[in-house]
Amino acid sequence: MKKTMIGNHAASWGAQLSRVQVIAAYPITPQTLIVEKLSEIVADGELDAKFIKVESEHSAMSACIGASATGARAYTATSAQGLALMHEMLHWAALARLPIVMTNVNRAMAPGWSIWADQNDSLSQRDTGMMHIFASSSQDILDSTIISYKVSEQVLLPTLISFDAFFLSHTMEVVDMPPITDVDKFLPPYNPEYKLDVNNPRSFGALTSEEHYYEFRYKMQNAMDDAVGLIKKEGREFEKLTGRYYDLVHSYKCEDADLIFVTSGTIAETTNVAVDELRKDGKKVGNLKIRVIRPYPKQDILKAVKNCSKIAVIDRNISCGYHGIFAQELKGALYNESDIPVWGYLAGIGGRDVKVDDIKEIADETFKSKKPVDMIMKGVKI
Amino acid sequence: MIEIRMHGRGGQGAVKASFVLAEAAFQGGKYVQAFPRFGVERRGAPVEAFTRIDDKPVQIRSQIYYPDAVIVLDQTLIEVVDVTKGLKKGGCILINSDKKPKKYDLGNEYNIYTIDATKIAVENNLGSRAAPIVNTAIVGAFVKITGIVKLDDVKKGIENSIPRNKEENKKAATQAFNSI
Numbered sequence: 001m002k003k004t005m006i007g008n009h010a011a012s013w014g015a016q017l018s019r020v021q022v023i024a025a026y027p028i029t030p031q032t033l034i035v036e037k038l039s040e041i042v043a044d045g046e047l048d049a050k051f052i053k054v055e056s057e058h059s060a061m062s063a064c065i066g067a068s069a070t071g072a073r074a075y076t077a078t079s080a081q082g083l084a085l086m087h088e089m090l091h092w093a094a095l096a097r098l099p100i101v102m103t104n105v106n107r108a109m110a111p112g113w114s115i116w117a118d119q120n121d122s123l124s125q126r127d128t129g130m131m132h133i134f135a136s137s138s139q140d141i142l143d144s145t146i147i148s149y150k151v152s153e154q155v156l157l158p159t160l161i162s163f164d165a166f167f168l169s170h171t172m173e174v175v176d177m178p179p180i181t182d183v184d185k186f187l188p189p190y191n192p193e194y195k196l197d198v199n200n201p202r203s204f205g206a207l208t209s210e211e212h213y214y215e216f217r218y219k220m221q222n223a224m225d226d227a228v229g230l231i232k233k234e235g236r237e238f239e240k241l242t243g244r245y246y247d248l249v250h251s252y253k254c255e256d257a258d259l260i261f262v263t264s265g266t267i268a269e270t271t272n273v274a275v276d277e278l279r280k281d282g283k284k285v286g287n288l289k290i291r292v293i294r295p296y297p298k299q300d301i302l303k304a305v306k307n308c309s310k311i312a313v314i315d316r317n318i319s320c321g322y323h324g325i326f327a328q329e330l331k332g333a334l335y336n337e338s339d340i341p342v343w344g345y346l347a348g349i350g351g352r353d354v355k356v357d358d359i360k361e362i363a364d365e366t367f368k369s370k371k372p373v374d375m376i377m378k379g380v381k382i
Numbered sequence: 383m384i385e386i387r388m389h390g391r392g393g394q395g396a397v398k399a400s401f402v403l404a405e406a407a408f409q410g411g412k413y414v415q416a417f418p419r420f421g422v423e424r425r426g427a428p429v430e431a432f433t434r435i436d437d438k439p440v441q442i443r444s445q446i447y448y449p450d451a452v453i454v455l456d457q458t459l460i461e462v463v464d465v466t467k468g469l470k471k472g473g474c475i476l477i478n479s480d481k482k483p484k485k486y487d488l489g490n491e492y493n494i495y496t497i498d499a500t501k502i503a504v505e506n507n508l509g510s511r512a513a514p515i516v517n518t519a520i521v522g523a524f525v526k527i528t529g530i531v532k533l534d535d536v537k538k539g540i541e542n543s544i545p546r547n548k549e550e551n552k553k554a555a556t557q558a559f560n561s562i
Contacts, residue, residue, distance in 0.1 A: 002408075004401075004414065115422075116420060136443075137439075165420075166420040167417075167420075168443075170417060170418065171415060171416070171417035172401055172416040172417065173413075173416075174414060174439070266443035267443070269441045269443045270442050270443045272441050273442045351420060354443075354444060355444040
């Protein structure tokens, strides 16, 4: 059924439809409305879950870890400083192979104190071993939550779903909510092979010498590799139910494009609009939205960009001392495989608005430029 | 696509107005987007909110710079804020005011309308006399001028998105609709 809702509530309803059993969360702007709505949903009896109020984000993830280890489906949500405080436990959740799904509303790290959109918070968690999705619409937020439990519980890795503060979190739009009976058909209850059980005691997270630790990483890497195919497979299953397909990358008019934008999050949606306008002016451009950054969809990217002559990456993040993180990753993927030149652009840092005109300007600049540039800081006021 | 910008003061319900208008258009079968200007809101300070209405899903994710229409919930803002900034030629401005449109000198490129939404809000006990909640009345007037949403859909929009005083709000919207 179609309804209007803000992006934050799409996350709450995604958790409700997934029948999460334990929610542990601490409020932080701009995420607060997610857990407020969930506490209402639980209090109203619309979801049979234990809502654990905790004193910090570190505790929130710790509670989710405990719950997940007993075989419960666990959920949490946070933003920026909250995610940073969780950092230790994110590694723990991944290495303990617990399929927790969590939401992060992408918010700039402080100081300067900011509550606005920026991807540095979640990209700082890139190497924790969690799968990592950047949603670009409220529909994507809701659907990704459901699909992520299905994928996570098969590969036994947690998933982090991130989306832009305010551009999605506080923006109302139309979302099609699948009936819970359909979701039940898609997402069976979680029932892991091994779990904490007082009647069948086992030890978890015990001392692991160099004899075995490396093999833990080997297995995690294999699980990530498996996840690439599983995300597609479950995306197709979900499509049968709802008509909506989610892949690791989404390509828009890339087939015959001379220039391909590589984007993520809400900038990807605005870029589709810019692509249509640029095409009307006779410019052959396309847009490749990276929806999943871990596992990194290298083969999908290589396939999507193979016919173009230039790539412009737009990053709402920066690894200071080097450059935009999506640009780095893309160049790594192309190396040894392709010689398509890459221009890296920064835009939208700290919530600065990225307009259709900004993207058209990036296209013009890249078309004119002869030599690729690692990083062009668009619109920086100096 | 129609893009609308609302100007109000914190506490007057400008953000809610953008949501009610979007919900009403959604009830009328449209795709919508509504959001506040992403700033820090304070009671009494100028605030802005936006609504986009289209026949297909709205993909653009930036704020609105070239609106087709502007709604001003507080006439004193005209002295403080450039309410016509970016407004398209021939676009409409609806001001909550007890004055006639010709009293406002905003150039001759726009169609100016006024509605005494404050009076209508007070008559319907919405907010207090000192701080009336004018959002539903002004939305009622706006849909009459523009014809983008039916009054019945505004009533459904109020039913779905206003938590309290639903009937009073529907009456205020209807009264404003009928008096402009």
